Amino acid sequence: MTGKNRKAVPDLTVDLGRGLVLKNPVMTASGTFGYGEEASAYLDLSELGAVVVKGISEEPRRGNPPPRVVETPAGMLNSIGLQNVGVKAFLAEKLPFLLDRGATVVVNVLGSTVEEYLRVTERLSTAPVIGGIEVNISCPNVKEGGVQFGMCPDMAAGLVASLRSATDLHLMVKLSPNSGDIPGMARAVEEAGADSVSLINTITGMDIDIRTRRPALGGVFGGLSGPAIRPVALRMVYEAFGAVRIPVVGIGGIADPEHAVKFIIAGSLAVQVGTAFFLDPLTPLRVIKGIEEYLSREGMLSLADARGSLVVGDPG
Amino acid sequence: MTAGHDDRHCAAPSPSALMEAEVLTNTEVAAGLWRLRLGMPQWSRSEPSPGQFVMVRVSDDGDPLLGRPFGIAGFWLHGPTAEMEIIFRVVGKGTGFMTRWSSGSPVRLLGPLGNGFPLPPLGSRCILVAGGVGLPPLLALARSLESGGRGGDVLLLYGEANRDRMLDLDTLPDLGVRFATCTEDGSCGREGLVTDLLAAAEIGEDSLVYACGPAPMMRAVHERVSGRCLDSFYSLESRMACGFGVCAGCAVEVREGDEWTYVRVCSEGPVFSGDLLTERSFRQA
Ligand SMILES: Cc1cc2nc3c(=O)[nH]c(=O)nc-3n(C[C@H](O)[C@H](O)[C@H](O)COP(=O)(O)OP(=O)(O)OC[C@H]3O[C@@H](n4cnc5c(N)ncnc54)[C@H](O)[C@@H]3O)c2cc1C
Ligand SMILES: Cc1cc2nc3c(=O)[nH]c(=O)nc-3n(C[C@H](O)[C@H](O)[C@H](O)COP(=O)(O)O)c2cc1C
Ligand code: FES
Numbered sequence: 001m002t003g004k005n006r007k008a009v010p011d012l013t014v015d016l017g018r019g020l021v022l023k024n025p026v027m028t029a030s031g032t033f034g035y036g037e038e039a040s041a042y043l044d045l046s047e048l049g050a051v052v053v054k055g056i057s058e059e060p061r062r063g064n065p066p067p068r069v070v071e072t073p074a075g076m077l078n079s080i081g082l083q084n085v086g087v088k089a090f091l092a093e094k095l096p097f098l099l100d101r102g103a104t105v106v107v108n109v110l111g112s113t114v115e116e117y118l119r120v121t122e123r124l125s126t127a128p129v130i131g132g133i134e135v136n137i138s139c140p141n142v143k144e145g146g147v148q149f150g151m152c153p154d155m156a157a158g159l160v161a162s163l164r165s166a167t168d169l170h171l172m173v174k175l176s177p178n179s180g181d182i183p184g185m186a187r188a189v190e191e192a193g194a195d196s197v198s199l200i201n202t203i204t205g206m207d208i209d210i211r212t213r214r215p216a217l218g219g220v221f222g223g224l225s226g227p228a229i230r231p232v233a234l235r236m237v238y239e240a241f242g243a244v245r246i247p248v249v250g251i252g253g254i255a256d257p258e259h260a261v262k263f264i265i266a267g268s269l270a271v272q273v274g275t276a277f278f279l280d281p282l283t284p285l286r287v288i289k290g291i292e293e294y295l296s297r298e299g300m301l302s303l304a305d306a307r308g309s310l311v312v313g314d315p316g
Numbered sequence: 317m318t319a320g321h322d323d324r325h326c327a328a329p330s331p332s333a334l335m336e337a338e339v340l341t342n343t344e345v346a347a348g349l350w351r352l353r354l355g356m357p358q359w360s361r362s363e364p365s366p367g368q369f370v371m372v373r374v375s376d377d378g379d380p381l382l383g384r385p386f387g388i389a390g391f392w393l394h395g396p397t398a399e400m401e402i403i404f405r406v407v408g409k410g411t412g413f414m415t416r417w418s419s420g421s422p423v424r425l426l427g428p429l430g431n432g433f434p435l436p437p438l439g440s441r442c443i444l445v446a447g448g449v450g451l452p453p454l455l456a457l458a459r460s461l462e463s464g465g466r467g468g469d470v471l472l473l474y475g476e477a478n479r480d481r482m483l484d485l486d487t488l489p490d491l492g493v494r495f496a497t498c499t500e501d502g503s504c505g506r507e508g509l510v511t512d513l514l515a516a517a518e519i520g521e522d523s524l525v526y527a528c529g530p531a532p533m534m535r536a537v538h539e540r541v542s543g544r545c546l547d548s549f550y551s552l553e554s555r556m557a558c559g560f561g562v563c564a565g566c567a568v569e570v571r572e573g574d575e576w577t578y579v580r581v582c583s584e585g586p587v588f589s590g591d592l593l594t595e596r597s598f599r600q601a
Binding site: 031032033034037038039041042043054062063065066067068069070071073074075076078080083226227255256275277278279280281282285286289 | 329333383578
């Protein structure tokens, strides 16, 4: 901070492949940013790397009964239950607003069958202004007895291969931490044609009200997010980075620039901010600023210099 | 970020959308009930309307993680600076921490948030029904009607479990509206529930009813006054993660034609017209 050796401003641009270029590595995480309308009261959407919108299905979904959120130590559980407006209303009512505000838009897609994912993806592919698709594979496959796509590499790969043949949009596949084998899963979706992987989605958990002896959440189980999951997410990002050549997008408990930098050192080319956005709507902008300051301080000219720079073993 | 739970503070990270405030006073005004007065050196938004709330950051170190929603009980602008009053009951970790704040403690908050109470048309009479810590937003409404010259149209009904827990309304010199109180054990005011006070009040087609309190109380008010007054409004509570409409965590069921839908308490509410609410809306609140 002494001002000696003023460094050049580092280049924060990120090219995730297949046309998805971000002006900086910080996106908002799906389900924590709505469709950008409320958020735009606080920040300029065009300053974000990208806006990842709430997961979109073919038809609108009402979501789970309340209570839908409960706080846990350094985190929270949610059972929102994929409430969303459906792809038709998204394209007609939500996307125009985001584009008008200059946002790079990544649409999180969900479905109960491969066919539903396909139909949503095809609809979105008719809107050429979308930056990319994030495939939420943490959804139960009703044709396979409700097993989540993201729990089984074959099922995930089959889904991604179908989507690959249906769209030229960037396909970011969002991995679930509930699958024990992150490297295997990452490789399976890479081979099936994914352009990038993002991780982690929430970790399944639950809580109980001991007075009523009822689950704390209307949906019984919920997804754990926030600082509590950061170490797990960091480990999984590091594993994924070692397993695939496509870009890795780090997610999980990022609330400060230092957290984002850790994910970048572990191998992320970009990051997403989720739960921390609830605490302060300017968190993503603070993270962008802090990453830039870090690179500058370390004399790095671009993100590529820091990405995957983890030193393991004897520093000698 | 190791601000800890005491009053030591590290500079707020920048940029931030949170407002910086400083505790002016924080006093226990009844058993477990605290009155927190906050000074804001720079108030740049519009004045909050009665029924709006703020999300208060209780800690900077992630425990507790989420902001806590509190109704705005009072608000006064003095040039560029402002003063805000929050009245809170200690029910858990976050509110427990808040009792440690004292004069000079820095506090950060987001808001004002949500939609407040629609103001009554001229010539109508207002009955404000407060159960326990549902009082604060109704105090804001009473104060606002009083300062608009309409204090004479207001009757505030306030019920608590017992005298110890009760805020003494006589200690609020600027309240200036008629009020009646009751306690469940009869230790202060009439014995009974606030809905008993409501039953004794005159309700007509020129009456507006405003309610805030525990869900069973609001459901009872809704049952009693629906169809018997001009309109009724309820300030609902729900678990909140963000408070500004992005997480969909605060959903509550409301009527939509012959169907039903979920709306967000933080952004479509917290105040809803009785016409929208069903018995299930209160069960979930
Ligand atoms: C719009 C709105 C306005 C509010 N205004 C006020 C106010 O003016 N004064 C006041 O004292 N309280 C108010 N509340 C309730 C207040 O937000 C909670 O009491 C507070 O968040 C509890 O925090 P805690 O950490 O102490 O409790 P926790 O440790 O989080 O929980 C303790 C207990 O409180 C319950 N609880 C937690 N959060 C909520 C919640 N949001 N709503 C209902 N119950 C909850 C839990 O089920 C638990 O039983 C309001 C809530 C909302 C949604
Ligand atoms: C309230 C809430 C809703 C979410 N909804 C979705 C969703 O619709 N689709 C999805 O892929 N992930 C969803 N997520 C997961 C987040 O995008 C993110 O992966 C996770 O919360 C971990 O990041 P965080 O710790 O920064 O929040 C949701 C998370 C939260 C807290
Ligand atoms: S609390 Fe997040 S949408 Fe209402």
